[in-house]
Amino acid sequence: MALGEFKVHATAGNARRATLMTAHGPVQTPVFMAVGTKATVKAMTPEELKECGTQVVLGNTYHLHLRPGEKTIAKMGGLHKFMNWDGPILTDSGGFQVFSLSQLRNMSEEGVEFRSHLDGAKHFISPEKSMEIQMDLGSDIIMAFDECLQYPATDDQIEKSMALTYRWLLRSRDAMTRKESLLFGIVQGGLSLNHRLKSMEQICSVDLPGYALGGFSVGEPIHLMHELLPHVAPKMPANKPRYLMGVGTPTDLIIAIDSGIDMFDCVMPTRVARNGTIYTWNGKVSIKRAEYKEDPSALDPECDCYTCRNYSKAYLRHLFLSGEILGSRLNTIHNIHFYMKVMEKARAAIAEGRWEEYKNFCLARFAKKEK
Numbered sequence: 001m002a003l004g005e006f007k008v009h010a011t012a013g014n015a016r017r018a019t020l021m022t023a024h025g026p027v028q029t030p031v032f033m034a035v036g037t038k039a040t041v042k043a044m045t046p047e048e049l050k051e052c053g054t055q056v057v058l059g060n061t062y063h064l065h066l067r068p069g070e071k072t073i074a075k076m077g078g079l080h081k082f083m084n085w086d087g088p089i090l091t092d093s094g095g096f097q098v099f100s101l102s103q104l105r106n107m108s109e110e111g112v113e114f115r116s117h118l119d120g121a122k123h124f125i126s127p128e129k130s131m132e133i134q135m136d137l138g139s140d141i142i143m144a145f146d147e148c149l150q151y152p153a154t155d156d157q158i159e160k161s162m163a164l165t166y167r168w169l170l171r172s173r174d175a176m177t178r179k180e181s182l183l184f185g186i187v188q189g190g191l192s193l194n195h196r197l198k199s200m201e202q203i204c205s206v207d208l209p210g211y212a213l214g215g216f217s218v219g220e221p222i223h224l225m226h227e228l229l230p231h232v233a234p235k236m237p238a239n240k241p242r243y244l245m246g247v248g249t250p251t252d253l254i255i256a257i258d259s260g261i262d263m264f265d266c267v268m269p270t271r272v273a274r275n276g277t278i279y280t281w282n283g284k285v286s287i288k289r290a291e292y293k294e295d296p297s298a299l300d301p302e303c304d305c306y307t308c309r310n311y312s313k314a315y316l317r318h319l320f321l322s323g324e325i326l327g328s329r330l331n332t333i334h335n336i337h338f339y340m341k342v343m344e345k346a347r348a349a350i351a352e353g354r355w356e357e358y359k360n361f362c363l364a365r366f367a368k369k370e371k
């Protein structure tokens with residue numbers, strides 16, 4: 001397959017089983033990408049990520065620009081070498097984090113001036129600067145510099161913001177000089193269907209290797225996203241990957257795959273692992289509950305990850321209550337393994353004509369409540 005080629009092998013309604021070719025190898029979709037904001041997927045080594053079936057790791061322009069700086073990472077041989085990850089890396093463009101993390105100074109057509117949340121130093125990111133940072137990092141998939149509007153937003157704010165995001169996409173595209181990197185455009189448009197379709201028309205009119213849906217999972221009631229997705233995702237170019245940014249729970253993944261989404265990222269599995277929430281094939285487990293104090297069973301009897309093969313709920317509860325680092329590591333290994341297993345089985349189900357059955361199985365299982 002050629003660089004950037006997206007080959008659809010099978011479909012089931014809007015769901016697709018496909019392969020995206022990147023400079024660091026093929027990505028089998030639907031895919032869940034592990035979030036490695038500061039050049040590490042928290043608490044896991046690259047070997048453990050691979051063992052869990054991780055294909056793509058995310059990095060971030062905003063965080064890595066502030067520390068250690070993309071020029072330093074470039075001097076160290078680029079982000080792959082720096083973090084010892086030889087698979088595909090996708091980097092977010094930093095817009096979302098500037099708006100959500102920093103004390104924003106001001107925003108203009110040119111770009112965004114902000115103060116670092118680390119030391120208050122002044123910085124400026126524009127579409128051109130964001131592309132330069134991501135190319136210095138050696139990213140395989142680069143996200144266009146966009147404005148991710150907060151929720152709720154007025155129609156006027158949505159229209160102005162998506163027009164800016166479109167103009168910034170054109171500047172992002174014109175600033176791309178690294179042919180190994182694939183640029184994805186980001187569709188905005190808030191939570192209104194007509195704005196979403198208008199933004200999709202604009203963004204997808206630019207010929208790119210892939211397109212993302214941004215502006216979701218920003219505090220809106222999640223059902224609004226579920227209601228919009230089936231009307232938007234299937235209308236995006238069928239021969240290009242569709243990436244739903246920042247989503248989501250296992251249930252969200254299944255619902256979005258069913259609407260035609262191919263790629264996902266979310267801090268959920270790693271973040272909730274560190275505070276003791278475990279995803280299993282029978283719903284969520286909160287390891288700190290007293291009922292697990294002397295429970296010899298694995299987190300999930302249906303899981304074959306390193307954690308479930310070697311440790312009991314009693315031990316993992318003890319580690320969590322003791323604030324032991326190993327607790328974070330073992331819980332994260334399980335949650336990442338679980339997410340990757342859900343996606344691996346989804347790929348097989350679509351390929352083998354079993355998607356409806358697998359979808360309904362997952363939605364029922366994931367909804368089960370702890371006794």
Ligand SMILES: CNc1nc2c(CC[C@H]3O[C@@H](OC)[C@@H]4OC(C)(C)O[C@@H]43)c3nc(N)[nH]c(=O)c3cc2[nH]1
Binds near residue numbers: 093097143213246265
């Ligand atoms: C959680 N909900 C959510 N995240 C979103 C993102 C950022 C996604 C990145 O932010 C981090 O999650 C907070 C993840 O770790 C890194 C590595 C930073 O990458 C992921 C978005 N990014 C852009 N450019 N545009 C968007 O409209 C957008 C919407 C999102 N909704």
Ligand SMILES: [Zn+2]
Binds near residue numbers: 303304305306309334
């Ligand atoms: Zn497990």
